[in-house]
Amino acid sequence: AKGAGRNTLSFFDPEMQVRLQARARLEADLRLALPREELLLHYQPQVACHGEVVGVEALVRWEHPERGRVSPGEFIPLAEENRLIVAIGAWVLESACRQLARWVADPARRHLTLAVNVSPRQFREADFVERVVAILEATRAPAERLKLEVTESLFLEERDEARAKMLRLREHGVRFSLDDFGTGYSSLAYLKRLPLDQLKIDQSFVRDLLDDETSAAIVASIIALAESLELEVVAEGVETEAQRDWLLAHGCTRYQGYLFGRPGPLAELPLPATG
């Protein structure tokens, strides 16, 4: 009938065919990325009001042998769909925790928190909590310096399960940040029930802050909300001093963005040399 005809058409659509093939190739390559050690972490500083580095966010990079650097914006969604994110996420967490453990012995670094992105698919795995705890134990990383960045989409379904997992990790000392805040659908009432430590203002609002009254109003509200819920608040995507000054004047206490440092290898962090 009509529906079947349309399906047949799109199946033989040559452009679609090319796109599907490219995607299948990328997927096959991504499967090999871990065993071939093509993934690496970059680190971006997070600073407090006077510009002092108080933490870093780990951001995964894929060095593809032919394509060069493939952006996480491209391969993370793919990894989410085919479940590779579980293995990739475990690798990211373990690599980050190994770093965190090394910093304990370094007076210039032992105060730093390390933020790691956790994708919903990874978090929803039945043994997520056990995996994190096992990695903390194996690496001897200080749990209270680890901050897991989760997104609001986690709480759309299975809220109680998500909350229970967070509470269990919280008992081990692990902290939580709500990433891309303002872009999702969290009910504000629910925020209070989650063991959160931090809200991260999405960079789209920060980018438009000075040109768009709505963005400015949203950012001001998020800062006020964080304050009243006693949560730390980080503005991400801060690129200019004018944005920083506005945020500072409105009570923001943590900043991340190109103005303070791009994601890069550890050696490029604006910190004193390792002692």
Ligand code: C2E
């Ligand atoms: P995100 O967690 O929101 O990370 C912030 C993104 O903004 C990073 O892009 C960072 O490089 C970029 N950024 C930081 N400061 C600025 C700025 O001042 N201006 C602009 N224009 N951009 C800035 P990146 O590294 O390409 O990562 C993109 C997304 O991929 C991340 O967004 C996150 O959702 C995902 N991702 C990255 N690493 C991981 C990971 O290890 N695990 C998971 N699950 N997701 C990851």
Ligand code: CA
């Ligand atoms: Ca993040």
Ligand code: CA
């Ligand atoms: Ca973000």
Ligand code: CA
């Ligand atoms: Ca994002």
